[in-house]
Amino acid sequence: MSLPPYGSATFIEPTDPSFTPAKKLKFCKVCGDRAKSYHFGGLSCDSCKAFFRRSVQSAGYKNFQCPYRRTCEITISSRKCCQFCRFQKCVAIGMEKGWVMTEEERLHVLRIRMAKRQEEEEKKIHRRQKIRRENHHADLNEIHKFLTEDDIQCIESIMNSYEVSCLTIAFSSSLCSQHCDRGRTEIIDMFFTVIKQLAHFAQQLRSFAVIPRHDQEILLRSGVMELCFLRSAYVFDE
Ligand SMILES: [Zn+2]
Numbered sequence: 684m685s686l687p688p689y690g691s692a693t694f695i696e697p698t699d700p701s702f703t704p705a706k707k708l709k710f711c712k713v714c715g716d717r718a719k720s721y722h723f724g725g726l727s728c729d730s731c732k733a734f735f736r737r738s739v740q741s742a743g744y745k746n747f748q749c750p751y752r753r754t755c756e757i758t759i760s761s762r763k764c765c766q767f768c769r770f771q772k773c774v775a776i777g778m779e780k781g782w783v784m785t786e787e788e789r790l791h792v793l794r795i796r797m798a799k800r801q802e803e804e805e806k807k808i809h810r811r812q813k814i815r816r817e818n819h820h821a822d823l824n825e826i827h828k829f830l831t832e833d834d835i836q837c838i839e840s841i842m843n844s845y846e847v848s849c850l851t852i853a854f855s856s857s858l859c860s861q862h863c864d865r866g867r868t869e870i871i872d873m874f875f876t877v878i879k880q881l882a883h884f885a886q887q888l889r890s891f892a893v894i895p896r897h898d899q900e901i902l903l904r905s906g907v908m909e910l911c912f913l914r915s916a917y918v919f920d921e
């Protein structure tokens with residue numbers, strides 16, 4: 684599925700099973716084994732994830748050959764039989780070669796992540812100690828006392844971007860009224876306006892704008908339901 688330009692009302696496919704929000708069990712789209720989450724852009728099990736990573740890191744996928752007709756069925760029991768067809772299926776379900784890091788890159792990222800986590804932990808401990816010292820009983824209204832200046836700025840910038848998107852891409856005037864019996868066209872119109880707002884919102888985020896366009900599309904496509912839930916929470920809060 685390719686994504687039309689932002690602002691288009693057609694980039695979500697309601698028939699795509701990955702949009703089912705209440706799904707509890709997930710299965711690898713390559714071999715059908717149990718999957719926990721997306722890896723390199725595709726819903727896959729640990730085995731297919733490791734296979735894809737190894738194949739890309741070693742560039743071994745370039746030499747894979749199918750001994751049959753390049754149409755091998757990939758299942759849990761047959762996934763080791765044909766590397767060629769398994770790799771093709773990985774790519775077909777959306778796994779991106781460009782997202783696989785070299786071992787060196789991976790270790791570098793891990794080191795940075797660990798250092799950051801440690802720094803965050805230290806900050807948290809420091810904040811807790813400070814609160815304890817002040818004998819402070821925190822409640823939700825005072826949540827900002829748990830946040831750093833950077834956290835608050837980040838949240839405010841995200842909220843501002845969202846508000847700008849809502850003002851830039853407004854609902855049509857008939858949708859602004861509060862009447863309850865909306866027709867089907869109105870509901871669809873409302874839904875697509877929300878999608879357009881969310882796509883516009885994502886574009887306002889600096890960290891999102893700097894990643895390649897293709898990756899942006901994949902992220903938006905797979906995160907659109909979560910964004911809708913967040914939006915509902917935000918609207919409810921208002
Ligand atoms: Zn698998």
Ligand SMILES: [Zn+2]
Nearest residue numbers: 749755765768
């Ligand atoms: Zn094959």
